[in-house]
Amino acid sequence: MNNIIKLxxxxxxxxxxxxxxxxxxxxxxxxxxxYPTDYxxxxxxxxxxxxxxxxxxxxxxxxxxxxESSSASLKRSDARERIFEFGFGIxxxxxxxxxxxxxxxxxxxxxxxxxxxxxxxxxxxALSDAKNNTKIGGAINITQNIRANxxxxxxxxxxxxxxxxxxxxxxxxxISRTEVKQLNLWLFKPTLKPVKRxxxxxxxxxxxxxxYRPGYAYSYDSELNGMDTSPIQWALSNYxxxxxxxxxxxxxxxxxxxxxxxxxxxxxxxxxAHAPGKFEAFQMASxxxxxxxxxxxxxx
Amino acid sequence: xxxxxxxxxxxxFSSCEKIxxxxxxxSVNPLENFDYLWNEVDKKYSYFELKNIDWNQxxxxxxxxxxxxxxxxxxxxxxxxMLNELKDDHTNLITPFNISSYNVAATGxxxxxxxTLQDYYIPDAxxxxxxxHDFLSNKEIGYIRYGSFMSDxxxxxMDLVLERxxxxxxxxxxxxxxxxxxxxxxxxxxxxxxxxxxxxxxxITRDGPGHKDFGKKxxxxxxxxxxxxxxxxxxxxxxxxxxxxxxxxxxATKAFPNITLMGDATGGGGGLPNGGQLPNGWTYRFSISQxxxxxxxxxxxxxxxxxxxxxxxxxxxxxxxxxxxxxxxxK
Numbered sequence: 001m002n003n004i005i006k007l008x009x010x011x012x013x014x015x016x017x018x019x020x021x022x023x024x025x026x027x028x029x030x031x032x033x034x035y036p037t038d039y040x041x042x043x044x045x046x047x048x049x050x051x052x053x054x055x056x057x058x059x060x061x062x063x064x065x066x067x068e069s070s071s072a073s074l075k076r077s078d079a080r081e082r083i084f085e086f087g088f089g090i091x092x093x094x095x096x097x098x099x100x101x102x103x104x105x106x107x108x109x110x111x112x113x114x115x116x117x118x119x120x121x122x123x124x125x126a127l128s129d130a131k132n133n134t135k136i137g138g139a140i141n142i143t144q145n146i147r148a149n150x151x152x153x154x155x156x157x158x159x160x161x162x163x164x165x166x167x168x169x170x171x172x173x174x175i176s177r178t179e180v181k182q183l184n185l186w187l188f189k190p191t192l193k194p195v196k197r198x199x200x201x202x203x204x205x206x207x208x209x210x211x212y213r214p215g216y217a218y219s220y221d222s223e224l225n226g227m228d229t230s231p232i233q234w235a236l237s238n239y240x241x242x243x244x245x246x247x248x249x250x251x252x253x254x255x256x257x258x259x260x261x262x263x264x265x266x267x268x269x270x271x272x273a274h275a276p277g278k279f280e281a282f283q284m285a286s287x288x289x290x291x292x293x294x295x296x297x298x299x300x
Numbered sequence: 301x302x303x304x305x306x307x308x309x310x311x312x313f314s315s316c317e318k319i320x321x322x323x324x325x326x327s328v329n330p331l332e333n334f335d336y337l338w339n340e341v342d343k344k345y346s347y348f349e350l351k352n353i354d355w356n357q358x359x360x361x362x363x364x365x366x367x368x369x370x371x372x373x374x375x376x377x378x379x380x381x382m383l384n385e386l387k388d389d390h391t392n393l394i395t396p397f398n399i400s401s402y403n404v405a406a407t408g409x410x411x412x413x414x415x416t417l418q419d420y421y422i423p424d425a426x427x428x429x430x431x432x433h434d435f436l437s438n439k440e441i442g443y444i445r446y447g448s449f450m451s452d453x454x455x456x457x458m459d460l461v462l463e464r465x466x467x468x469x470x471x472x473x474x475x476x477x478x479x480x481x482x483x484x485x486x487x488x489x490x491x492x493x494x495x496x497x498x499x500x501x502x503x504i505t506r507d508g509p510g511h512k513d514f515g516k517k518x519x520x521x522x523x524x525x526x527x528x529x530x531x532x533x534x535x536x537x538x539x540x541x542x543x544x545x546x547x548x549x550x551x552a553t554k555a556f557p558n559i560t561l562m563g564d565a566t567g568g569g570g571g572l573p574n575g576g577q578l579p580n581g582w583t584y585r586f587s588i589s590q591x592x593x594x595x596x597x598x599x600x601x602x603x604x605x606x607x608x609x610x611x612x613x614x615x616x617x618x619x620x621x622x623x624x625x626x627x628x629x630x631k
Binding site (some may be wrong): 026053056059061095096097098099100101102103104106107128151152153154155205213215216217218237238255270272275283285287293295 | 316317320321324326327328336343344371372373394395396397411463505507508515518519573575576578579580581582583584588589595
């Protein structure tokens with residue numbers, strides 16, 4: 001990882017872990033006693049701009065645009081938060097091929113990914129007050145990519161799994177309108193009612209970074225045995241697990257609470273991962289604009 | 301602490317992959333593209349030893365033919381010439397204006413003429429999916445032509461074909477000029493002639509930078525396939541145009557005493573190729589594995605010899621001498 005971010009990340013992680021350990025025995029008993037817990041089911045849809053580079057087959061970045069969707073079960077209180085999310089995305093990717101002065105070549109790839117994300121957060125009193133709520137914790141993020149690029153001949157299919165145990169930090173700022181406000185827009189003088197709103201920022205940093213990448217040279221030699229070969233064995237027979245690389249994910253979300261308890265959210269998600277594998281690295285990043293509808297299901 | 305967290309978060313949030321990843325390696329520079337391809341082949345190609353190729357010498361020979369100002373056509377010609385030194389039809393350079401290939405079939409005699417078969421042997425042949433077939437020699441022998449392992453056939457289609465010839469003395473399976481295709485179709489076809497699950501060979505794949513670095517042997521099994529088996533004598537016709545999957549098929553037949561290879565040696569193609577892309581966007585492929593027979597020999601890349609040699613006589617186009625010899629053997 002680039003030295004530019006190594007030091008700040010280290011400081012962040014050390015400071016969060018120190019606060020976390022000092023707060024545990026004070027916070028946990030209070031959660032059950034004082035804080036109401038909201039349960040939500042969320043549905044998200046978004047536009048995404050994925051970028052990837054697979055050095056096993058090409059030195060070129062592939063850049064594209066696609067759709068992402070996810071659904072989650074969220075349990076949230078002032079003191080604690082837990083989310084279990086399943087998502088998938090599809091996109092069409094074009095290779096960033098340098099300009100030719102003869103006949104331009106190009107490659108197109110289909111890119112799909114499946115994500116499972118589980119996260120637990122606990123409130124950090126030292127960094128929280130009436131307007132600010134800071135939580136820290138951990139997350140597990142599992143991503144399975146499926147790529148198809150016919151131009152790569154016998155390596156047209158690319159599969160990789162990137163699984164990470166991540167440190168998480170979340171800052172929520174209450175930006176509610178607490179009083180009736182009247183705007184003066186010349187002909188129109190709309191009245192704005194009080195509304196509960198929040199700005200939420202989430203940061204996930206990979207601590208244990210696993211990836212499942214092809215071996216030294218990969219071909220699908222299990223197909224020699226034809227129908228005796230299970231599809232999974234065929235696809236992954238030359239793949240190997242590695243513990244290396246890094247992964248970062250940030251999300252900035254604006255939340256607007258509705259009178260019926262549901263919530264609307266608009267967010268920008270940025271994510272990047274580097275998976276060196278054993279031999280040749282895979283890199284991916286994405287910029288995502290997302291709308292999330294939180295369906296309030298229960299309050300305790 | 302609060303401010304520090306905020307500053308760090310904004311710093312990380314506003315950063316993007318451009319500062320985290322290595323720079324974009326896309327390039328049209330001829331020498332960079334040459335070096336990239338030479339290195340990839342050096343790291344992963346599987347038949348340097350069998351073919352006695354000095355890859356460093358290839359670099360010394362071909363790299364000086366290029367410079368920073370070489371045109372794309374010049375780059376293609378140099379890279380194609382270097383790759384053709386591998387004498388391997390699983391090795392190609394693919395560009396928008398041309399595709400390089402060695403053309404193994406052209407190194408041997410042509411031994412297949414479809415028109416002779418159609419006019420003088422099987423004028424009323426059935427076409428069942430990708431299989432062309434009919435009786436020969438007063439219904440004593442069945443003839444099946446499978447022109448490409450790229451072409452699929454269903455279990456029901458193969459059941460129908462074998463049911464039709466169940467009372468024959470033997471079957472001639474014509475794989476001449478079958479240039480290969482899906483390896484999946486090898487066990488699917490050969491499994492119809494296999495009495496039991498049989499180990500027929502191995503595959504090894506490059507796993508290190510040394511030209512002799514290979515991973516462990518992967519077993520190559522043929523398992524009986526489909527509802528109907530044909531276990532009487534089978535003669536498989538092969539020639540130099542029988543390549544890749546057909547070479548795999550030919551090696552595998554050696555494990556079955558009821559199957560005989562007839563014609564000319566296959567063209568080879570015993571290495572499974574992988575694919576890749578150059579910094580200028582062109583794509584390529586080359587062999588990264590070796591096919592081994594049951595004794596661990598890797599001759600398949602240079603062609604699987606026939607058990608019985610035969611050749612087409614082009615002075616008489618009314619006769620297919622290879623087919624005639626196969627009929628004679630089965631009678």
